[in-house]
Amino acid sequence: MTSVALRPVRSIAARLAAMFALAALVVLSLLGYVLDRELAAVLRRQQMAQLDTKFEDIEYVLKRLRTPEQWQRIHAKLDALTPPDRSTEYWILSSDAQIRYGSPPDEVEAFAAGGARVGELRIGGRAEPMMVRSASFPADALHGALRFAVGVDSASYAHTRRAFRSVLVGSVSAGVALFAALGYLITHLGLVPLRRLSHEAQALSPSALSQRLVVARLPGELCDLAQSFNGALDRLEAAYAQLESFNADVAHELRTPLTNLIGETQVALSRERSMAHLVDVLQSNLEDLERLRSIVNDMLFLARANQGERPQHLRRASLAGEVERAVDFLDFLLEEAGVTVRVQGDAEAPIERALFGRAVTNLLHNAIRHAPAQAQILVEVSSAGGQARVAVSNPGPTISPEHLGRLFDRFYRVDAARSSGDGASHGLGLAIVKAVAAMHGGTVFAESRDGITTIGLSVATV
Known part of the structure; x- marks a missing residue:
């Protein structure tokens, strides 16, 4: 039956390159996750700092308002502080129309009713939530009770984070590809001694049983493999020599009784013999046949023992x-x-x-x-x-x-x-x-x- 050489599914270099790539993916992904979370925390702190600054500036003024003219000035200031894109908005909620400022959505109305608090609100059709801070001011001799709220849009921060994630994904992908390429190159170069060892092994021939792999120039990791292979070749050479000797011994042991059988039979058939003489020849031949049978039986027993046969009735x-x-x-x-x-x-x-x-x-x-x-x-x-x-x-x-x-x-x-x-x-x-x-x-x-x-x-x- 003709043997068919099977093509390896994947080379060692390719497998190690894939392992390098997987390790790089895991490490870079974890690093990217940590950086993303840290960036999110930094952006949130910046957003909170911006919100607190805007809130505290107006809160300071609101606590010191005394006349209606001052309310007009604070409204003008809030108009000036509100950017055209309305990324920052101010609301003063009061029953007094002179004090009230802005058109707070229902979400802000409900949120500010809870007193001093900070939270994220989804307002209207905004793509990103707003970070809102509110506070309540009790009524005094100059004005009734009011509530003040400041909202900072999160769109710019979300955009920054999305841009960072895009760069991060691209960097991780490029890093993984680079690790895979470098891993394949390094492994390919590192496997040169193994390929040389493979070529030496392929050059071994049954006609040169004493040939061995050269161990001196191999790296330490391959020395044990080469020495084990050479040890197997030593045992194979010894077994081959023993097999040749065994075949010669078998031929010699079988040749003697066969020669006796053939010789005595030829002599007996060379001319007319008496019945007594033929009986003697047959008895002699029987002894040689018994010897042949004994040799064959013993050889069969040894063959079964070498194949691992074990006692059946211990x-x-x-x-x-x-x-x-x-x-x-x-x-x-x-x-x-x-x-x-x-x-x-x-x-x-x-x-x-x-x-x-x-x-x-x-x-x-x-x-x-x-x-x-x-x-x-x-x-x-x-x-x-x-x-x-x-x-x-x-x-x-x-x-x-x-x-x-x-x-x-x-x-x-x-x-x-x-x-x-x-x-x-x-x-x-x-x-x-x-x-x-x-x-x-x-x-x-x-x-x-x-x-x-x-x-x-x-x-x-x-």
């Missing part, structure tokens, strides 16, 4: 009891090799008995093949730290440390020290032990010193 059991069962199963082989087995200690753990028995049998079979005649094999069963251990020790030649770590590799043999030369093993027994241990949440171990070799496995006790 039951808590005595490990020493399972070891005794394996010893009984190998009784004939023990007698033939002239060795004995001693089981020491015990522990319980949840195991699948068939798998665990297979692993213990492989360990015992390995010890039997490499122990000298009349030797005793010691099997120690113990438990500590949530793990139960089964250690199988046998006397024999000491294995060098460089070989111990590879004893559980497939088809690996230490020919000088561990190969018996009997052809009974195809090199998968300890690999199966390792797989069984992993399936039970445990590990394997091996040590060899002073003529005693100990190989074993551990399983989880919970």
